[in-house]
Amino acid sequence: MSVTKEVSKIKQTPQSDKIKQKPIVMYEDVHKSFGDVEVLKGINLQIKPGEKLALIGPSGSGKTTIIRMLMTLEEPTEGNIIVGDNNLWKVKKDGEFKRANEKHLRKVRGEIGMVFQHFNLFPHMTILQNCMTGPVQVKKESKASARERSIQMLEKVGLGDKLDNYPNQLSGGQKQRVAMARALVMRPRIMLFDEVTSALDPELVGEVLEVIRDIAQDGEMAMVLVTHEMDFAQEIADRIVFLEDGVIAEEGTPTEVLEQSTNERLQSFLHRFRSSNGN
Amino acid sequence: MNWKWDMFFDAFPFVLQGLGITVALTIACYIFAVVFGFVWTFLKRIPIKSVHWLVSWVMEFIRSTPPLVQLFFIYYALPMVPVIEISLNAFLSAVLGLGLHYSTYIAEVYRSGIESIPKGQWEASTALNFTRRQKWTKIILPQAIPPTIPMLGNYFIIMFKEVPLASTIGVTGILHMANTYGSHHFRYLEALTIVAIIFLVLSYPAAILVRKLEEKMNRRFDKNELLEENKGAVS
Ligand SMILES: Nc1ncnc2c1ncn2[C@@H]1O[C@H](COP(=O)(O)OP(=O)(O)O)[C@@H](O)[C@H]1O
Ligand SMILES: [Mg+2]
Numbered sequence: 001m002s003v004t005k006e007v008s009k010i011k012q013t014p015q016s017d018k019i020k021q022k023p024i025v026m027y028e029d030v031h032k033s034f035g036d037v038e039v040l041k042g043i044n045l046q047i048k049p050g051e052k053l054a055l056i057g058p059s060g061s062g063k064t065t066i067i068r069m070l071m072t073l074e075e076p077t078e079g080n081i082i083v084g085d086n087n088l089w090k091v092k093k094d095g096e097f098k099r100a101n102e103k104h105l106r107k108v109r110g111e112i113g114m115v116f117q118h119f120n121l122f123p124h125m126t127i128l129q130n131c132m133t134g135p136v137q138v139k140k141e142s143k144a145s146a147r148e149r150s151i152q153m154l155e156k157v158g159l160g161d162k163l164d165n166y167p168n169q170l171s172g173g174q175k176q177r178v179a180m181a182r183a184l185v186m187r188p189r190i191m192l193f194d195e196v197t198s199a200l201d202p203e204l205v206g207e208v209l210e211v212i213r214d215i216a217q218d219g220e221m222a223m224v225l226v227t228h229e230m231d232f233a234q235e236i237a238d239r240i241v242f243l244e245d246g247v248i249a250e251e252g253t254p255t256e257v258l259e260q261s262t263n264e265r266l267q268s269f270l271h272r273f274r275s276s277n278g279n
Numbered sequence: 280m281n282w283k284w285d286m287f288f289d290a291f292p293f294v295l296q297g298l299g300i301t302v303a304l305t306i307a308c309y310i311f312a313v314v315f316g317f318v319w320t321f322l323k324r325i326p327i328k329s330v331h332w333l334v335s336w337v338m339e340f341i342r343s344t345p346p347l348v349q350l351f352f353i354y355y356a357l358p359m360v361p362v363i364e365i366s367l368n369a370f371l372s373a374v375l376g377l378g379l380h381y382s383t384y385i386a387e388v389y390r391s392g393i394e395s396i397p398k399g400q401w402e403a404s405t406a407l408n409f410t411r412r413q414k415w416t417k418i419i420l421p422q423a424i425p426p427t428i429p430m431l432g433n434y435f436i437i438m439f440k441e442v443p444l445a446s447t448i449g450v451t452g453i454l455h456m457a458n459t460y461g462s463h464h465f466r467y468l469e470a471l472t473i474v475a476i477i478f479l480v481l482s483y484p485a486a487i488l489v490r491k492l493e494e495k496m497n498r499r500f501d502k503n504e505l506l507e508e509n510k511g512a513v514s
Contacts, residue, residue: 116406138408
């Protein structure tokens with residue numbers, strides 16, 4: 001069976017059963033250029049169902065681009081991204097690979113949800129409408145059921161009393177929690193978080209991390225966190241990937257990457273990072 | 280030349296007969312322009328270079344030719360163009376001519392509204408897996424259009440003031456009626472004054488209305504900001 005072959009390819013870490021499962025996402029030698037500048041230079045990465053992956057690295061190293069390609073917001077210049085049993089950006093037709101059309105992309109991206117650095121809530125909708133619109137429009141769920149689930153989700157992120165407020169009446173931390181509820185209510189199998197706390201005032205970071213911690217309890221949903229919160233990454237990630245200048249320079253368990261690695265670039269990144277944050 | 284009140288009161292009902300046509304033409308031209316503006320906006324967004332180039336060029340051409348020339352062309356010349364040979368009555372020619380001309384301006388209004396929507400709104404709706412159509416109808420247009428309403432209102436007033444051009448091809452609006460009256464009585468002063476008064480009486484309140492609308496839009500935005508500030512102060 002091909003499953004066992006794939007499993008043997010990845011770096012084995014003595015962990016949970018997650019490792020034994022077939023990956024839900026595979027990047028195969030993915031390259032991405034903007035104009036003449038190659039920002040990703042051959043990414044190979046696998047994500048297991050339910051796995052919590054933290055993506056760290058200096059600014060400009062390509063972290064955002066990696067997850068944006070999975071959300072289909074950016075198209076790889078070369079290589080493959082596989083989600084479940086499907087190629088994301090390509091379809092095989094008459095033995096040849098063709099560029100996927102919007103219909104194919106819609107089918108595959110239904111598995112994926114994303115939370116953005118700058119929230120991107122819909123300002124013309126209330127908080128509740130922001131959450132309901134996905135299930136109602138996209139999943140054709142009944143309004144009553146979408147409403148009920150959205151309210152539950154908003155209560156879960158601590159905003160049950162803000163249902164009828166508009167986004168611009170909320171603080172940054174509250175907005176980001178709405179954004180998480182909006183993505184979660186679509187029940188994705190993979191959730192992407194792009195530096196979701198870095199646009200927030202320091203005193204609001206905690207409440208957002210608290211919600212992510214809570215979401216991470218869900219063992220089924222895979223999560224990819226692009227983050228600068230090292231302590232937080234260490235706490236919730238099964239695996240940490242260090243990206244440097246468009247290549248994966250180090251990966252492993254939090255302990256391996258943050259404490260035991262001898263990779264010099266990682267060391268200097270962590271050093272620079274810790275000193276600039278004053279801890 | 281002296282002012283004659285009896286002339287004024289005599290001409291008034293006669294000129295006023297044209298008001299229905301003037302208003303109807305304004306509305307018809309405006310609807311044409313508002314609808315066709317959308318057509319331009321979407322044609323221009325087709326991501327094929329040659330199409331984009333062609334559409335931009337046609338729009339530029341329409342915009343930089345005088346509306347009066349377009350009106351004459353449609354009314355007098357179009358019937359003689361081989362293959363096309365369409366002959367429209369004066370009213371429809373005016374609707375097509377003025378409507379088309381202003382649709383290119385209104386397309387710009389839409390474009391600015393659409394481009395003012397941050398990229399993040401498109402991306403968030405992609406992340407929720409909306410169809411292209413849903414992105415437009417649920418997310419982009421509901422945000423892009425309301426702020427353009429005052430500008431669209433302004434174009435309605437501009438259209439109203441442009442409509443007398445149609446009297447040159449014989450649309451019997453108020454200007455045409457005034458001219459007819461004038462040529463019958465060999466006096467234009469009172470009749471044309473009436474035309475001016477009618478335009479003033481209708482345009483001025485409309486302009487005030489549009490300004491009020493604009494203020495209201497701005498205030499709505501301010502109020503939200505204020506709310507946010509207050510909350511900050513409380514918590
Ligand atoms: N749309 C774009 N056009 C051109 N360059 C881009 C674009 N998006 C990202 N880049 C460049 O790609 C590089 C990687 O960006 P990004 O993935 O955002 O890095 P990170 O998230 O790690 O800070 C940066 O040098 C950035 O300037
Ligand atoms: Mg980034």
